[in-house]
Amino acid sequence: MERSEFVARLDEELETAAYADVDASANGLQVGSLEGEVESAAFAVDAVEATVEEAVERDADVLVTHHGVVWGGLDRVTGRSYERIAPLVENDIALYVSHLPLDGHQELGNAAGIADLFDLGNRAPFGSLGPEYVGTQGLLPEALAADEVKNVLEDALDTGPGSVRVLDFGPDELEQLAVLTGSGTDWLDEAVDAGADALVTGEGKGKVYHEAREAGITVFLAGHYATETFGVESLQALAGDWGVETTFVDHPTGL
């Protein structure tokens, strides 16, 4: 497939343009030329030295990630930025990034992946950011205790026992979950207003403890990385359907 075609299909599927005003990430093609072919595509959560080097190793023509190398403009192509970008350029690997568009996609996105884990019903967009959404919400098929939710997460995310932190301030039986992967605790109040019993997210600053306690909602902190592999894996499957050879570059951070 031609690169320009590959980029255009992803932009359309992910509605990249709709998020231009609300995302500090430059989504879409972020590094590289539109010229050339895509025979092999690598997928990763983060575009960093480690994953870029692995993409080189695996002979990828394009690297698709959730977190890119440009946030709000690059002052210089030096230091850390150079080390991440140079191997891409030297090996003619295009970098395609989808940050909030991938968080918000109600079928392919990160939150949608967590929702699938729990087989949530009655789904609706959650996590408003301007006119867009960056999460999802829904009802558990049957009520679960906080520990049960925790176990499902630790098993599915494969992060090991004790890796998911629980702020257990909600009801004993959890029915409605709000999901916003990565750093989602800024939407705690929206979760409460939406009637959620718990918020499932990746990480949170210390202040979320008392906010959850005072609001009477349970919060699951399941890891920024661990909650954000779903989106890029969905895109990997999509690209596979298009006939592109794909590979997933896994590099968990434990955070």
Added chain:
Amino acid sequence: MERSEFVARLDEELETAAYADVDASANGLQVGSLEGEVESAAFAVDAVEATVEEAVERDADVLVTHHGVVWGGLDRVTGRSYERIAPLVENDIALYVSHLPLDGHQELGNAAGIADLFDLGNRAPFGSLGPEYVGTQGLLPEALAADEVKNVLEDALDTGPGSVRVLDFGPDELEQLAVLTGSGTDWLDEAVDAGADALVTGEGKGKVYHEAREAGITVFLAGHYATETFGVESLQALAGDWGVETTFVDHPTGL
């Protein structure tokens, strides 16, 4: 002691005015009247419902905290803000807050407390924020491995084994430590530039993993709450010296 005197002494000791332009927290007297006496003072890391209620319980005249109830202006005194403020007002407890001034104090502050733990020598201010500093740095009396530093922290902070996360990307032997409690990973590059082998802080967003890896520096995430009890405890000791009856309201968050 008169309240106005109590507030004036703390403002002078902490150089509250110097941080006015760099801190979103309204430092100094944040809630209450300057009228009245201070016979008993409570100290806590966070001014939240739980600690405020405990201060009421303990009959405090003033509550001194690191994190207050106003960040960048209060739109309304309703909801969560009301629940935190109302008990203070109803029981005539003044709330005195010192956020960055207490982080940055080179003797009484949070980072200074961590530095004392390790008996750091050759200390210098670290963590520049405009013209001020919010951390400290220094040399270990003898080089330590990352695991040894971790053990010291877990013991001293009393957070239990496994509670301190280590991103072990620095040299095997750590000699120079940069310390910035709470959320300090935005100063990672400054730590590298300062020649530090490791940064000791409380919490960090997921992206710090690769930043540390690529910079070749070790990072200790020892908990936001756990790293920030030192400052208010120093103030407690100070108030005790002034003849005020004091009490520490401990409410660890695990974050």
Added chain:
Amino acid sequence: MERSEFVARLDEELETAAYADVDASANGLQVGSLEGEVESAAFAVDAVEATVEEAVERDADVLVTHHGVVWGGLDRVTGRSYERIAPLVENDIALYVSHLPLDGHQELGNAAGIADLFDLGNRAPFGSLGPEYVGTQGLLPEALAADEVKNVLEDALDTGPGSVRVLDFGPDELEQLAVLTGSGTDWLDEAVDAGADALVTGEGKGKVYHEAREAGITVFLAGHYATETFGVESLQALAGDWGVETTFVDHPTGL
């Protein structure tokens, strides 16, 4: 009636949400909890120490005012703010504020009240502020001289002879009035463009004298307080209809 119901009814009637972007005042519930009942409601133009103390005296559950205690965010709950807020909190009185929504309401509002005094016909919204209006305009049933208008105002507002200042630069016979209570002289040019013969407002800075003189329009300065009792009195009547016991806390300022 439950407090939450009381607040919700007023928010709906006054279209509080529509003014969120154009008003520095935090309209709606400004201080207090949504929990509890409203048996007795006090109404006043200003939420200040004097009126709050009187509301306490009269055992109100809620105080409804046109001017609140928060304008563009409260830095601290100390000093003047504390003195106004503390008695509300200590006596569990909720403060409900409606600033521009109440100015602009075409039936219950302050300008509407003045329009009613003169029995203005052919009414239309006046005083645009973004997409909203904060005043009203209309035709006198029969043309009046400036002195006659002045007398009506002094009688109705009960502010005594000589209390209304007249900048008599319009036509001898006034037919069309624009009304914008409080500080309305910034809309002088809009009044001229709308064809008004006179602008009725509360107060004006010195420069309005020459602006009116050069524009050939008459201006009545009838007092900020005196022109702004109508709105809260309308709300008082409304609450009475809902079965709430009501009381009006009058505290004229002479300004």
Added chain:
Amino acid sequence: MERSEFVARLDEELETAAYADVDASANGLQVGSLEGEVESAAFAVDAVEATVEEAVERDADVLVTHHGVVWGGLDRVTGRSYERIAPLVENDIALYVSHLPLDGHQELGNAAGIADLFDLGNRAPFGSLGPEYVGTQGLLPEALAADEVKNVLEDALDTGPGSVRVLDFGPDELEQLAVLTGSGTDWLDEAVDAGADALVTGEGKGKVYHEAREAGITVFLAGHYATETFGVESLQALAGDWGVETTFVDHPTGL
């Protein structure tokens, strides 16, 4: 005297440049050419149609005012602006404006003129605005009651009985006065902090009533125009000393 010399002398005496960043008024030469002579100079508080026409009548070469025709930039030279500027241009009258520099001048300024009325001692600058001051403060030779201060003002300003409004919330005996002419009530708290018993100013919005009441300070509202003739009269005297023929265009507004 040459116009350029006249302008340069005033700019130097008034330190026009120092106020460039804190004043929305374009101080110094505001309309006209630097070419030509100044034989006759008119002085007025406001540069408006009425005073400009009178300056034409009196054959002035320059008009010196406290309030000019440009505030924060002129969008067009049409309408009201045109009516004020055109007669100046048609009759080759230069307009020299001194707003805050004239308020703040500790000898020639407006506040200084009021201070002279009361023979204030121990004077100091008052009314900080960035690095500059726009008022003055000092001690009465002997304590006066509010009524006595009021009488002095009404007599000296020649505005007639009842023209000065008094918010009599300070001590019975007034000793220290803060003076800031025109619209000075934004500096009420600074007056309280400075230990003043009363603030003398020209006009104030309605909210100053309760602010003064709660702060326990007396406020005199003596008229914007009436309190701001002193500065331009000082400049008139100065120009007279330079040998320029001078005239004062008085146009009281009653506000």
Added chain:
Amino acid sequence: MERSEFVARLDEELETAAYADVDASANGLQVGSLEGEVESAAFAVDAVEATVEEAVERDADVLVTHHGVVWGGLDRVTGRSYERIAPLVENDIALYVSHLPLDGHQELGNAAGIADLFDLGNRAPFGSLGPEYVGTQGLLPEALAADEVKNVLEDALDTGPGSVRVLDFGPDELEQLAVLTGSGTDWLDEAVDAGADALVTGEGKGKVYHEAREAGITVFLAGHYATETFGVESLQALAGDWGVETTFVDHPTGL
């Protein structure tokens, strides 16, 4: 014709109001009164001392220009501004300005005039600025070489041989032209995206050379003045149709 009628007709024809938010120029009546008649109207590209003096010479009642005397607000009416404005005021000549509305008008505008020169077909608006357009685009009746386009421009603009600079980086045969008069090189990328073979504009900063070279598009720099006489000449014709006596004040700048 009455002045107010003359101004209203132009405002309507040019959709002046639509450009208010995107143009630093104060379009519409910029200097003068709406009172009086328009018997004779002068037209020029620039409202400057030379053209204003010539308009005086020719006894015009109004001067219509593309570039006015106010850009983003006038700080003072002194110096260069005074020299341009004073003769207008002294001779009661109104200044009517139409900057971007005249650039963007698809029939009367500057770009439309260039499009007419080449008899462009399939025309569409070009040069987006917020919601408006300030240029036009279309197809040449038959493909031309760059030299042929250059010759047409030099002949029609009457600027002499060698006056049009060509950055000849596009195809040998030019078919689609984008036109944006004056300083149009900021829209180079939009021209490329629109499929244009060449951009015709007035002037460009040095950096346009490499931008055009790298984008493979030809750029014609035909002079800011020379490309912007079309619009005012269209307005001259229009006014002539209304029965107004007209004259064109030509003052080429060579730039």
Added chain:
Amino acid sequence: MERSEFVARLDEELETAAYADVDASANGLQVGSLEGEVESAAFAVDAVEATVEEAVERDADVLVTHHGVVWGGLDRVTGRSYERIAPLVENDIALYVSHLPLDGHQELGNAAGIADLFDLGNRAPFGSLGPEYVGTQGLLPEALAADEVKNVLEDALDTGPGSVRVLDFGPDELEQLAVLTGSGTDWLDEAVDAGADALVTGEGKGKVYHEAREAGITVFLAGHYATETFGVESLQALAGDWGVETTFVDHPTGL
């Protein structure tokens, strides 16, 4: 020489840090790693595809330019940016940029080079931008006519007869020259205020014609590129003195 040493020496010589707040260009090392050696350095006015490719051709380790590839932050490394940056990265060529620091350097800078051409005496910094200067000024050894100045420029800049445009509105005999290369016409008024008879610059927008005419100052537009080779040539000589092999990549634009 090590790259880090090469960069450090230039930063010190050019006082790069002093211009950080006034220049949209990211000065200093703009692309590349600090690792490695500098044996051969290329110098050019612009960092664009053409010059970068030539630097590759000539086996340079570093390319030093006046205009870089980043202006106010790079959104993406794609399209034009990619085409300029990729060859640098692929061939491990560092890009060192000095924009305003090089304009303003009073000995090595662009304006200094023009001043040397004319052997200007009594030199002083010219062209203030915040606290810095970006040009120079001085006196001709003997007065020259505008044509003589033009001839000197055309000869020295080697741009051919007719290439320098003269706006000949100053005195017949030019004595004092203000020089600000590139786009310097925004400093026209500063040149007049400084007493200059003429301003020598590279290019100017059309409006400079009337500004110069009305101010009575002569302006020479000698080409943006042509006036800005001096600075990088000075740096080339400097690097040669350090023992680095150097080459100048000339690519005139005619603009």
